[in-house]
Amino acid sequence: MTEVLKPDLCVIGAGSGGLSVAAGAVQMGASVVLIEKGPMGGDCLNFGCVPSKALLAAGHAAHSYSDSSKFGISRPASTVDFQAVHDHVQGVVAGIAPHDSVERFEGLGVRVIQGAGEFTSPKEVTANGIIIRARRFVVATGSSAFVPPIDGLATTPYLINETIFNLTEAPEHLIVIGGGPIGCELAQAHRHLGCQVTVVEAMQLLPKDDPELADVVRSSLLAQGVALIEGALVKSTSSEGGGVTVTFERDGKAETISGSHLLVAVGRKANVDNLGLGTANIKHTPRGIDVNSGLRTSNQKVYAIGDCAGGLQFTHVAGYHAGIVIRSALFRLPAKADHRAVPWVTYTDPELAQVGLTETQARERHGGSIRVLSGPYEDNDRARVQRMTKGLVKAIVSKNGIILGCGIAGPQAGELIQVWVLAMSQGLKIGSIASMVAPYPTLGEVSKRAAGSFYTTSLFSERTRKVVRFLSRFG
Helix, strand or coil, X not given: CCCEECCCEEEXXXXXXXXXXXXXXXXXXXXXXXXXXXXXXXXXXXXXHHHHHHHHHHHHHHHHHHCHHHXXXXXXXXXXCHHHHHHHHHHHHHHHHHHHCHHHHHHHCCEEEECCEEEEXXXXXXXXXXXXCCCEEEECCCEEECCCCCECHHHCCCECCCCHHHCCCCXXXXXXXXXXXXXXXXXXXXXXXXXXXXXXXXXXCCCCCCHHHHHHHHHHHHHCCCEEEECCEEEEEXXXXXXXXXXXXXXXXXXXXXECEEEECCCEEECCCCXXXXXXXXXXXXXXXXXXXXXXXXXXXXEECHHHHCCCCCHHHHHHHHHHHHHHHCCCCCCCCCCXXXXXXXXXXXXXXXXXXXXXXXXXXXXXXXXXXXXEHHHCHHHHHCCCCCCEEEEEEECCCEEEEEEEEECCHHHHHHHHHHHHHCCCEHHHHHCCCCCCCCCCHHHHHHHHHHHHHHHCCHHHHHHHHHHHCCC
16 A cells, blocks of 8 residues: 655755754654655765865865965975875765764654655655655755756766766866856865866856955965966867867857866756646746745745755755744744845855845945945954965945945955854944954954944044044143
């Protein structure tokens, strides 16, 4: 007989968002079915955040070794064992995998079904021949690499994030199509590990970030030997003699470049196919599933979270969405997602972090009624002693001190951005950061200095001097 399950929640997708919902809900007393057709942990654990940051860590270590002369330390030339680097990356993934495993979740009380889930009615999902009729459903199927329709690409060997971490030999010359966060991170990691690397980007490097901050990353990549070809539209690819050739158009002229390996990193697409969304009356487009502010779809029994919901595609957003769904689905509390203070980080060296509006976005929305505050790393003593003065904190505030956004390009930007995230999420004004006591010497003082510059004009004005001179008359 066909098995029929009637849980409180049925979650489709065991990536970061789906796992967070399943673990949270079952530990709060709900019955949960979790469906996953691929490896547990999804893209983040197996092909994304974890392996990419492990590879970056190896690259940073190699670069730091060779870059020690600025401290007066001489070392023999370093060698890179790419097989060992591969093993390091896979070892990190393997070390985290038990936390996301079938065994752990079944131990928590979740019913895990390893197979493809598909809606067969607005109230029913089938997976591996099992019928699930849940009180609520959560679609958390994530995203995957978008492969553009480039002429010749189908017959050209190429890598995406799901395959590049399988390499056990270093590419002689890696060509990266795409200069976004993924392309920049993997380009720099391979360059640090001794590969020749060329990035081909149709627009400008890191096009979604503030151009002034992106330029800090650009300068670093160029100084480290990454070749950048910007404003270049890829027209075709081909393969011969064991290598690859990319033809692109720049300034109206056709050019070509040849290398040993090709990485396609032009963005992500939501995983919405083959889920029976139409059968379930769930509105969606190729960009993702339509959701309201409470993350409900057009089918009120179904939520969609994370990358497949068509918004910001970050692991921490999926985790945030999980909390929204648990409050709504289990406790029936009004819960809405607020993405105004969601940060993101590109983990290059230096890092680039952003929360809220960029300067361009702020000017489009608020016109001239904003102030741009800057804090250069070169003015920070900790940055100077560590020889990492190339960086900038750039905060955007309203004229009455409301923080509209902040971008940081520099070492540890992903850590430094968090004080700005806290301030924005709690509605704190710029004075809260300016008046905090920051330990000396730390990079965190860069943020305090930038915030403090909001008051410089008025604090050191002629009016202030007149007040001081007047008060001095009274002894």
